Amino acid sequence: MSKEKNDTSFRDRPINMDEQGKRKWIFAKKPKGKWYLRRSIVAYIWLLFFILAPIIKINGHPFMLIDIANRNFVIFGVIFWAQDTFILALLMLSFVFFIVLFTVTFGRIWCGWACPQTIFLEMIYRKIEYLIEGDSKAQMKLAAAPWTTSKIFKKGLKHLIFILISVALTNIFILWFTGLDRLIEIMTDPISEHLVGFIVMMIVSALFYWIYSYFREQICTMVCPYGRMQGVLLDSKSIIVAYDYKRGEPRGTKDGGDCTDCNRCVDVCPTGIDIKNGTQLECINCTACIDECNIVMKKVNRPPNLIRFDSIEGIEKGHKSIWNTRNKAYSVVLLLLFGFFIYTLLTRPSLEATILRTPNTIYQVQDENTLSNLYNIKIVNKTYNDMDIEIKAISPEGKIQIAGAKPYIKQHSLYESVFILFLDKSKLTGEKTEVKFGIYSNGKLIETNTVTFVGPRK
Ligand code: SF4
Ligand code: SF4
CATH class of the missing domain: 2.60.40.10 (Immunoglobulins)
Structure with missing residues (x-):
């Protein structure tokens, strides 16, 4: 039996913290495989939407705009005024129910595939890091190396690009509140005319830079309340990224289970956890471990998907149904709420x-x-x-x-x-x-x- 199998320290403290309570930096290996490709495609579509939605105009009218100054919102071309608060509240409530229903059924798929935090970190900042500093082993080597000219250049270049991207992301974020025309106007005016706005923009940019260059996965593992709700939202039928312990164990033995105990699933994990320990709140369902394990399975001539999207029931009993009383009830409530939202939207006076x-x-x-x-x-x-x-x-x-x-x-x-x-x-x-x-x-x-x-x- 391997040492890791008996190591239960993951229960005692966050995985990115040592015995002294000091931060352990996670050098995640660059993922590759079909799930990473799918996730990248979803992320790029999401990023395109994030950038273009506040710019696009339909017949000269904004497609998305949160116009706080004039107290109105434009969502998919439909304008909502302060007088439409009730309709907006219905939309927000439907969205919350949708997320709850989706989580009960498909686990934390939102975190790995659609959350801005993950998309920015994994699809922008980390990719730049891989490009400049190399894969995880090269990054570890660079971190331990003395401050040579090459290290100063690499680190300096990376942080300069991080700062520029943080400023760009902040300005795209501002676009959602101003629209393109107004933002250009603000940018071309003297700074003194928008000093408060400029200071806020710099503070938000600095916050983005700090999060993506330093704080990173701790947003998901320590700050985000959604991750903490998994304990009450997930059940044995929820589809999650799961390790098939029935097939994998006993691991690392010649005639035992399929798991070779290589720990490559841990090396690639952006939150640093070991999925073989079971469902953990730090798992953002990013699927990087599925891809990595499939590479290993191919090498050792074993069937793929030792780690896969499945439910606990699916792994234990081979049961595939995703439906239970809870998600059926949530679906009914969601349909009613959304139906009422559509009705009030269509019948509201012009x-x-x-x-x-x-x-x-x-x-x-x-x-x-x-x-x-x-x-x-x-x-x-x-x-x-x-x-x-x-x-x-x-x-x-x-x-x-x-x-x-x-x-x-x-x-x-x-x-x-x-x-x-x-x-x-x-x-x-x-x-x-x-x-x-x-x-x-x-x-x-x-x-x-x-x-x-x-x-x-x-
Ligand atoms: S990558 Fe797959 S084979 Fe290797 S330790 Fe993880 S689960 Fe086991
Ligand atoms: S355990 Fe797997 S799916 Fe979960 S965060 Fe780590 S790599 Fe992603």
Whole structure:
């Protein structure tokens, strides 16, 4: 039996920490194989989306934009205003349920394949590191070597590129909040005009640089709360990256299991764990160990997939079903939530008007028969069309006088004004009379609002 088999220190402390509590640097071997290729393709599509989504415009309108200054979000070309918070909350809730359902069924696949942290670290920063410093053994040698000109050059070049990439990533991140036109405007203005923004950009860039050059896998193993939730989300039917101990053990013996105890699955792991110890919260399901073990299996003429995507039940009983009561129930809730989100999205009004009587005002006597009240009006145009607007008092009928020019609301914008409603005294029903206002565009009634009109006590 190998030494590693009896070593249970992985239970006592994080794998990247020694007995003294000092950080152990993980020199992960460069992965290669079909899973790494698939993961790289997914990552490059993801990166393309990350870069292009805030730049792409459809008919001149943004595809993705988190416009905090104007209090609206554009998600896949659909604009959400502050008034749509409920619809957005439904979307967020659906997303959370989707992640939970996905985790219950497919384990931490999000972490290894779609999490920005993993994609940036494994597909950008680490690839540059491999390119400049070589594979894990060369990196270890370089780290232990004295500071020669060659080491200074390699380390300096790597960190310079890391800094530039961190600044670039931060600016792509900012694009999501500003859009391309605004970002170019900010960049071409003197720095003094956007000093706070510039300082924030530099701080975020420095944070990115620190995370990807130093802190690295500790985000996944020590900081990220999602990893910590695996214990409650996973069950024996969840598909995870798992070592087939039934086939592999006893390992490292001539006539024993298929595992040669070569530990190459550990060498390649970006979080430094040994998958042969079973499911661990540090496993991000990156599949690097599957590829590496398959290379070993090929060399020793054994069937591939000693480490594979499978469930605990799959390994123990050969059972393949991914369905259980939990993920069936989650699927129903997710379908209901998402269905409700689509329904509210499709039925939301294209204009949303809010009419309120101006605070701290009372009625005014205009003449013997007529009284007036002052109102504030806000209208959000959620469409991609500019609109001429008309406001009418439908019942009881009255005359409206609006401040400024005739309301004209540009696409995706907010209109705010005040208006006076003149009512004939004979139409008042008491001290407070309900008035139904209609908002019209091109003669078509778009929305109604009912507000009170105050008059004298009868
Ligand atoms: S790479 Fe495969 S054969 Fe080698 S130790 Fe890991 S599981 Fe065993
Ligand atoms: S154990 Fe395998 S799948 Fe999990 S993080 Fe390590 S290399 Fe990736």
